Amino acid sequence: MDAFFVDLFAEIQPDLWTEEASDAQVASLVRLLGIRSGMRVLDAPVGDGRIAVRLARLGCDVVGVDRSEAMLTAAARRAADAGVPLALHDHDLREPVATDAFDLALCLWGSFGFFDDAGLDAQTAAAAQALVPGGRFVLDTPTAETLALGFAPTSCKRIGERFLVEERTLDPVTGGVDATWTLVRGDGTRASARFRYRLHGITELCGRLRRHGLDRVEVYADLDGTPFVVGVARRAVVVATKGEASA
Ligand SMILES: C[S@@+](CC[C@H](N)C(=O)[O-])C[C@H]1O[C@@H](n2cnc3c(N)ncnc32)[C@H](O)[C@@H]1O
Incomplete structure (x- = not known):
């Protein structure tokens, strides 16, 4: 796994989402996808379980996978605190x-883009294979169309007593975003980490999904089902349904 996720990301991840924001995301997902008790959900990657545990609380049968020991430990703690079953795998x-x-495979918060083309095909194939025919793969991701709107080579955001500086470049030929995050802590110490993200245009993303049997694709601008309008949308939420033919 990319070293980025081991240290710096694990340090700040708990402060990037408030509980209220995660509540709102799950409420939107429930409405958009008609999620109900008994649905089988794969959350890949599960991160600290902020979505998975909420869905388990609603009675879904949830499996979460991740490669970060820190995230899996945090997800297990969350599930134990909530008193819900959550199957977790280092995967x-x-x-x-x-x-x-599974009825649903979730890949939320920009988690489709960590790999090269072969890796992204493998990730898509794993999600498609995990689904029952008619099951849905849900991605929440920046795309070339959305990132271009607000692209800045440098940005800085305050996280409590700390500042997160992000520097990024975008190669339009490969779709590769190279980012360096520098965390400046309240005591003045710093930590930096780099990661690479493979950005898709919507059409290219839909093509990749279709090649893996996810042949009906809907695109929204948010988990609440806001229509995706190029030039306005800041994010893409893609819902791709596995066809009967690929069963
Ligand atoms: C941005 S977080 C998203 C987590 C979760 N989906 C959420 O919405 O909170 C990305 C996650 O991907 C995990 N990850 C990165 N590379 C991975 C890999 N090769 N296999 C499994 N998980 C990976 C990281 O450990 C991290 O928890």
Whole structure:
């Protein structure tokens, strides 16, 4: 796994989402996808379980996978605190998880873009294979169309007593975003980490999904189902349904 996720990301991740914001995301997901008790959900990657535990609380049967020990430990703690069952596995997103086992596979908060083309195909294949026919793969991701709107080579945001400086470049030929995050802590100490993200245009993303049997694709601008309008949308939420033919 990219070293980025081991140290710096694990340090700030708990402060990037408030509980209220995660509550709102899950409420939107429930409405958009008609999530109900008993649905089988794969959350890949699960991160600290902020979405998975909420869905388990609603009665879904949730499996979460991730490669970060810190995230899996945090997710297990969250599930224990909430008193809900949550199956967690140390598992690479590019490896098959299961076959025809889930109604939904979630890949939220920009988690589709960590790999090269072969890796992204493997990630897509693993998600498609895990779904029952008619099951849905849900991605929440920046795309070329959305990132271009607000692209800045440098940005800085305050997180409590700390500042997070992000420097980024975008290669339009490869779609590669190279980012360096520098965290300046309240005591003046700093930590930096780099990561690379493979940005898709919407059409290219839909093509990748279709090649893996996810043949009906809907695109929204948010988890609440806001229509995706180029020039306005700041994010893409893609819902791709596995066709019967690929069963
Ligand atoms: C931005 S977080 C998103 C987590 C979660 N989906 C959420 O919305 O909170 C990205 C996660 O991907 C995980 N990750 C990165 N590379 C991975 C890999 N190769 N296999 C599995 N998980 C990975 C990281 O450990 C991190 O928890």
